[in-house]
Amino acid sequence: xxxxxxxxxxxxxxxxxxxxxxxxxxxxxxxxxxxxxxxxxxxxxxxxxxxxxxxxxxxxxxxxxxxxxxxxxxxxxxxxxxxxxxxxxxxxxxxxxxxxxxxxxxxxxxxxxxxxxxxxxxxxxxxx
Amino acid sequence: xxxxxxxxxxxxxxxxxxxxxxxxxxxxxxxxxxxxxxxxxxxxxxxxxxxxxxxxxxxxxxxxxxxxxxxxxxxxxxxxxxxxxxxxxxxxxxxxxxxxxxxxxxxxxxxxxxxxxxxxxxxxxxxxxxxxxxxxxxxxxxxxxxxxxxxxxxxxxxxxxxxxxxxxxxxxxxxxxxxxxxxxxxxxxxxxxxxxxxxxxxxxxxxxxxxxxxxxxxxxxxxxxxxxxxxxxxxxxxxxxxxxx
Numbered sequence: 001x002x003x004x005x006x007x008x009x010x011x012x013x014x015x016x017x018x019x020x021x022x023x024x025x026x027x028x029x030x031x032x033x034x035x036x037x038x039x040x041x042x043x044x045x046x047x048x049x050x051x052x053x054x055x056x057x058x059x060x061x062x063x064x065x066x067x068x069x070x071x072x073x074x075x076x077x078x079x080x081x082x083x084x085x086x087x088x089x090x091x092x093x094x095x096x097x098x099x100x101x102x103x104x105x106x107x108x109x110x111x112x113x114x115x116x117x118x119x120x121x122x123x124x125x126x127x128x
Numbered sequence: 129x130x131x132x133x134x135x136x137x138x139x140x141x142x143x144x145x146x147x148x149x150x151x152x153x154x155x156x157x158x159x160x161x162x163x164x165x166x167x168x169x170x171x172x173x174x175x176x177x178x179x180x181x182x183x184x185x186x187x188x189x190x191x192x193x194x195x196x197x198x199x200x201x202x203x204x205x206x207x208x209x210x211x212x213x214x215x216x217x218x219x220x221x222x223x224x225x226x227x228x229x230x231x232x233x234x235x236x237x238x239x240x241x242x243x244x245x246x247x248x249x250x251x252x253x254x255x256x257x258x259x260x261x262x263x264x265x266x267x268x269x270x271x272x273x274x275x276x277x278x279x280x281x282x283x284x285x286x287x288x289x290x291x292x293x294x295x296x297x298x299x300x301x302x303x304x305x306x307x308x309x310x311x312x313x314x315x316x317x318x319x320x321x322x323x324x325x326x327x328x329x330x331x332x333x334x335x336x337x338x339x340x341x342x343x344x345x346x347x348x349x350x351x352x353x354x355x356x357x358x359x360x361x362x363x364x365x366x367x368x369x370x371x372x373x
Contacts, residue, residue: 105195105305109203112169112191116207120187 009074013055016078020052043092047085054081137164137234138213140204142197142287143221144171147180149333150221154184157219160227161234167207168221171200177221197287198308202299209293209300217290222333225288229328233290236326243295243321244312246281247288247328261345269310272353276360277317282325284310295321310352314359 027044030036054061058074065077139157143150150168157166168181172194181188189207191200201218208216215237219225229247236245250266262285269284287309291299298319304311316323 105199105202108192108195109199109206112189112203113207113210115192116167116187116189 009058012075012078013058013061016051016055016082020048020055023048024052040093040096043089047089050085051082054078132161132164132234134163134165135212137161137215137217138204138208138211139164139166139217139219139230140201140208141166141168141181141186141219141221142171142200142204143168143173143177143181144194144197144200145173145175145177146221147173147175147177149223150177150186151180151184153219153221153223153227154181154186157227157230158185161230164230165213167204169200169204171195171197196306198303198305201308202303202305205291205296205303206300209296213296214293215290216296218287220287224330224333226329226331229288229326232326232328233288236324237290237292240324241292242324243292243319244316244323245290246283246286246323246325248283248286248325249328249330250282251325251327265345265349268349269352272356273310273313276314276356281313281323284313286328288328288330304355307348307352307355311355311359314356318359318362 024045027036027041027048031038031041054064061074061078062072064081065072065074068077068080070076139161141150141153141157146153154166154168157164166186167189168177168186169189170178170181170191172191178188178190189203191203195203204218205216215234217230217233217237219227219230225247233245233247236242266283266285270281273284274280289309289312295316298315298321299312302315304315313323
């Protein structure tokens with residue numbers, strides 16, 4: 001790719017570099033303040049590193065574009081990779097949230113049962 | 129009601145902001161099923177549901193935050209299972225289910241050995257206090273469930289159900305968290321459990337109004353269909369493949 005098209009791609013890659021660095025800084029800063037847990041920051045850091053690597057390696061991006069069958073269209077390949085990274089991260093978080101929800105329900109039910117036993121101490125156990 | 133040894137049958141009443149109705153429900157349960165343990169499961173109501181239920185003579189299982197109907201009912205199933213109860217009958221706290229049918233549900237549960245008994249509005253076309261849209265929804269889910277269950281079910285959305293200990297064990301481990309009635313039938317099918325519908329009249333709710341708005345009805349249908357589909361994926365031997373014995 002040459003001419004104005006190349007300039008656009010270069011600009012896109014610069015923006016991606018800045019975004020990836022900002023994402024890493026944001027994640028580390030939030031980690032430092034204990035607002036997210038280390039295990040949940042890994043996805044964001046890994047995604048940001050992939051994007052950073054890709055944005056600094058134009059050759060790799062062009063090769064990826066060819067592998068994906070997109071010919072000489074690195075912006076499209078870039079968009080697909082960025083989208084893919086975010087889809088994976090969001091899916092992982094959906095799994096985590098679902099597990100937390102299940103744990104939370106089980107915990108609430110347990111707390112309710114303990115409160116029930118506390119209130120009816122001495123009366124229960126007839127059935128067991 | 130047949131004499132029932134203590135610790136055999138528990139009646140659970142899921143309730144969320146039902147202070148206007150739950151007292152009358154508990155009192156009529158005590159009339160129809162004297163001596164039976166009644167536990168109101170309070171889904172973190174903001175009104176005086178707990179106080180009303182306790183003053184009517186029920187015990188209360190107070191959830192620390194709102195879980196929705198499925199989580200609320202499952203809390204009751206878990207408690208009953210832990211305490212060793214053999215049978216549990218669920219009756220809603222809004223007064224739509226008439227406790228006069230509790231002995232009938234219990235008798236069928238005991239005598240037939242089925243895992244679940246459903247109090248059905250449609251077996252004998254008994255007093256059907258439901259809206260046109262809801263009736264359409266029920267017909268739709270009847271059609272969806274027939275091939276899955278390998279038999280028809282007339283009132284798949286009824287919450288007036290009784291279960292025995294085998295179903296109790298399954299439901300205390302795995303139970304749909306939202307809109308549980310229809311998915312619970314598919315869970316039963318997965319386990320090769322049986323159910324029977326017995327005729328019951330439903331009444332208008334004593335107080336309050338249904339939480340199912342028009343928009344929520346659409347969400348309900350999509351949610352339940354997805355839940356049924358997911359449960360279907362877990363069935364080892366769907367009815368259309370035959371029993372293989």
